[in-house]
Amino acid sequence: MSASTDAPIYDELVKELGDVPGDVRSAAEKELNRLQNVFGLQHPRKA
Numbered sequence: 001m002s003a004s005t006d007a008p009i010y011d012e013l014v015k016e017l018g019d020v021p022g023d024v025r026s027a028a029e030k031e032l033n034r035l036q037n038v039f040g041l042q043h044p045r046k047a
Contacts, residue, residue: 036042
């Protein structure tokens with residue numbers, strides 16, 4: 001599903017400002033993976 005189908009203005013904002021929510025999500029996932037490795041936790045299954 002594309003964000004543009006739900007909110008057409010989103011594409012314009014991404015062009016102007018970058019994909020901030022996507023960047024934050026990516027950084028959070030990387031940090032979660034790092035911490036899971038440090039603490040020896042299992043990675044959750046993705047739906």
